[in-house]
Amino acid sequence: GDSVTQMEGPVTLSEEAFLTINCTYTATGYPSLFWYVQYPGEGLQLLLKATKADDKGSNKGFEATYRKETTSFHLEKGSVQVSDSAVYFCALSDGNNDMRFGAGTRLTVKP
Amino acid sequence: DTGVSQDPRHKITKRGQNVTFRCDPISEHNRLYWYRQTLGQGPEFLTYFQNEAQLEKSRLLSDRFSAERPKGSFSTLEIQRTEQGDSAMYLCASSLVGRANTEAFFGQGTRLTVV
Numbered sequence: 001g002d003s004v005t006q007m008e009g010p011v012t013l014s015e016e017a018f019l020t021i022n023c024t025y026t027a028t029g030y031p032s033l034f035w036y037v038q039y040p041g042e043g044l045q046l047l048l049k050a051t052k053a054d055d056k057g058s059n060k061g062f063e064a065t066y067r068k069e070t071t072s073f074h075l076e077k078g079s080v081q082v083s084d085s086a087v088y089f090c091a092l093s094d095g096n097n098d099m100r101f102g103a104g105t106r107l108t109v110k111p
Numbered sequence: 112d113t114g115v116s117q118d119p120r121h122k123i124t125k126r127g128q129n130v131t132f133r134c135d136p137i138s139e140h141n142r143l144y145w146y147r148q149t150l151g152q153g154p155e156f157l158t159y160f161q162n163e164a165q166l167e168k169s170r171l172l173s174d175r176f177s178a179e180r181p182k183g184s185f186s187t188l189e190i191q192r193t194e195q196g197d198s199a200m201y202l203c204a205s206s207l208v209g210r211a212n213t214e215a216f217f218g219q220g221t222r223l224t225v226v
Contacts, residue, residue: 004153034214043115043202044154044217089153099144099215101153 002027006090006102013080013109021075021105023064023090031092033057033066033073038087038104047075047088080109115218117203123224124193131189132221136205143186144215145178146202147171154202160186161208193225 007022025033035047035057048057053068062077073090090102116135124130136143141162146154157176158168162183172178175193180186190197200222204215 036217041219043219044204046214046216049214091153099154099156101155103151103153 002031002092002094002100004090004092004100004102006088007105008103009087009105009107011105011107013107015082015109015111016079017109019075019077019080019084019107021088021090021107023073023075023102025071025073025090025092027071027092027094029094031094033064034091034093034099035062035064035073035075036089036091036101038089040086044089080107082109082111085109115203115205115216117201117218117221119221120219121222121224123226126195126225127192129189129191130193130223131187132201132203132223134186134188134203134205134218136184136186136203137207137216138184140205140207140213140216141183142206142208142215143180144204144206145186145188146204148200148202148220149198157188190223193223195225198223198225 003026032051034049036044037047038044048059050057050066056065064073064075085108087104087106089104093099118133144159145157148154160180175191178188200220202220204217206215207213
């Protein structure tokens with residue numbers, strides 16, 4: 001079945017460092033891809049999404065490009081801030097509403 | 112509208128007891144989802160509703176679990192004869208599907224601890 005594999009954490013970075021969190025997927029069709037973020041004590045929030053190959057999702061300085069050839073949707077940010085500390089989840093949806101999530105990657109940004 | 116709300120936020124129960132959780136979705140959303148999240152894992156799909164109809168159930172949803180959305184608005188998730196393995200965060204999400212589609216918006220979850 002469809003699945004998502006994302007980079008294991010935790011990831012600890014200094015402020016202003018470059019961030020990459022890897023995400024690869026397995027799907028039989030053409031899924032939509034998402035990154036959700038969960039800040040401490042809060043629910044999951046959609047960070048960005050891409051619905052077709054070569055689409056780039058972006059929000060709050062984060063970007064991810066839907067790469068069909070490598071079945072990837074890696075999350076990147078050029079300069080992280082302490083406020084970016086959270087758990088990041090990669091997810092896919094094949095349109096049948098059974099959204100599949102990765103295990104999550106905890107990011108800690110130190111001043 | 113303040114988003115998806117779940118009640119209670121925390122529940123501690125003894126093994127064998129029944130528990131019921133409530134989810135109030137965003138008012139105009141026609142789809143409602145239940146997920147379960149255990150420590151260090153991503154959310155796992157349990158079931159979803161299109162209006163009041165329950166359209167899909169995961170194999171994770173054993174016979175002890177039942178979900179309802181009687182009027183197509185709020186939903187309840189009941190777990191009967193709870194087991195320690197049921198301890199998890201139960202997440203509810205809602206979305207609008209149709210003429211205008213939205214992503215899934217999540218509530219803050221209900222954390223269940225079975226002792």
